[in-house]
Amino acid sequence: MPTPKHFLQFKDLTREEFAYLFERTRIIKSRFQGYERYWPLADRTLVMIFEKASTRTRLSFEAGMQQLGGSAIYLNTRDTQLGRGEPVEDAAQVISRMCDAVMIRTFEQEIIERFARNSRVPVINGLTNEYHPCQILADIYTFVEHRGPIQGRTVAWIGDSNNVCNTWLQAAELLDFNVHVSTPPGYEVEPERAGLYGNDHYEQFADPMDAARGADLVTTDVWTSMGFEAENEARSRDFQDWQVDAEMMRIAKSDALFMHCLPAHRGEEVSADVIDGPQSVVWDEAGNRMHTQKALLEYLLLGRVDS
Ligand code: CP
Numbered sequence: 001m002p003t004p005k006h007f008l009q010f011k012d013l014t015r016e017e018f019a020y021l022f023e024r025t026r027i028i029k030s031r032f033q034g035y036e037r038y039w040p041l042a043d044r045t046l047v048m049i050f051e052k053a054s055t056r057t058r059l060s061f062e063a064g065m066q067q068l069g070g071s072a073i074y075l076n077t078r079d080t081q082l083g084r085g086e087p088v089e090d091a092a093q094v095i096s097r098m099c100d101a102v103m104i105r106t107f108e109q110e111i112i113e114r115f116a117r118n119s120r121v122p123v124i125n126g127l128t129n130e131y132h133p134c135q136i137l138a139d140i141y142t143f144v145e146h147r148g149p150i151q152g153r154t155v156a157w158i159g160d161s162n163n164v165c166n167t168w169l170q171a172a173e174l175l176d177f178n179v180h181v182s183t184p185p186g187y188e189v190e191p192e193r194a195g196l197y198g199n200d201h202y203e204q205f206a207d208p209m210d211a212a213r214g215a216d217l218v219t220t221d222v223w224t225s226m227g228f229e230a231e232n233e234a235r236s237r238d239f240q241d242w243q244v245d246a247e248m249m250r251i252a253k254s255d256a257l258f259m260h261c262l263p264a265h266r267g268e269e270v271s272a273d274v275i276d277g278p279q280s281v282v283w284d285e286a287g288n289r290m291h292t293q294k295a296l297l298e299y300l301l302l303g304r305v306d307s
């Protein structure tokens with residue numbers, strides 16, 4: 001049996017594959033907007049396993065599968081044998097015999113890698129502690145929709161060097177743009193954990209204003225990610241100066257966009273006037289999760305199509 005193609009981290013796909021996915025997204029999105037029926041995944045099933053909470057990821061995959069003619073099944077740790085210690089390898093063997101693709105949101109990246117090694121069908125990372133590749137797929141598509149090619153542009157990442165940040169960094173290497181990162185001391189990028197080939201596509205800044213200066217896109221995320229709640233108090237203290245506010249947006253390019261993967265905490269990592277202001281594209285960004293993931297599902301299940 002051939003090894004299925006997985007999307008466990010951003011660099012699992014090539015630059016050419018991303019170009020293809022963005023073009024398919026454009027076509028699939030315009031069909032959706034025109035109420036045009038497009039059912040290439042009729043009779044196909046996606047199983048979604050959630051070990052952490054979700055609104056957007058669950059909804060975008062579930063609605064996306066339905067719109068492509070297929071169906072999606074939601075599983076969580078609490079209600080399955082996974083929560084009672086069934087080995088991930090065994091779960092992968094069984095689950096992948098009953099569906100055409102699996103999406104997993106879990107803790108360590110190693111868990112999803114073990115699942116994928118034992119899966120007969122494509123596995124998609126719906127967020128791990130280390131990466132959130134589907135998010136950056138949507139974010140870059142959104143940037144391109146608003147501003148054109150991202151190659152050569154500068155993205156300012158303000159805050160925690162978390163799963164979303166790591167994925168931006170991988171994407172920068174693949175798609176040839178730059179990331180200016182500013183984290184509080186002690187929360188800096190760990191290149192190995194981020195899965196980077198080198199350090200020529202990002203620069204770290206002690207002062208978040210320096211990271212934002214001249215940026216084409218300013219983006220941030222919660223101070224405390226899911227799974228790290230025990231650090232909440234320390235992080236609330238350490239991240240006080242890492243808020244994207246109007247002053248920071250003023251130092252970026254005059255037409256800079258603001259993005260946030262959501263859910264957001266107004267008054268913490270972003271001020272209300274920025275996330276609700278004219279430079280913010282967070283609703284387009286969230287909506288594009290569904291369109292980009294439909295293109296991803298189509299590609300992983302059917303390969304390149306020209307319809
Ligand atoms: N951005 C994102 O993945 O949102 P959810 O946690 O709601 O899925």
Ligand code: NVA
Pocket residue numbers: 127162163164221222224225226261262263
């Ligand atoms: N970094 C956040 C993203 C949520 C979509 C988390 O992992 O909780």
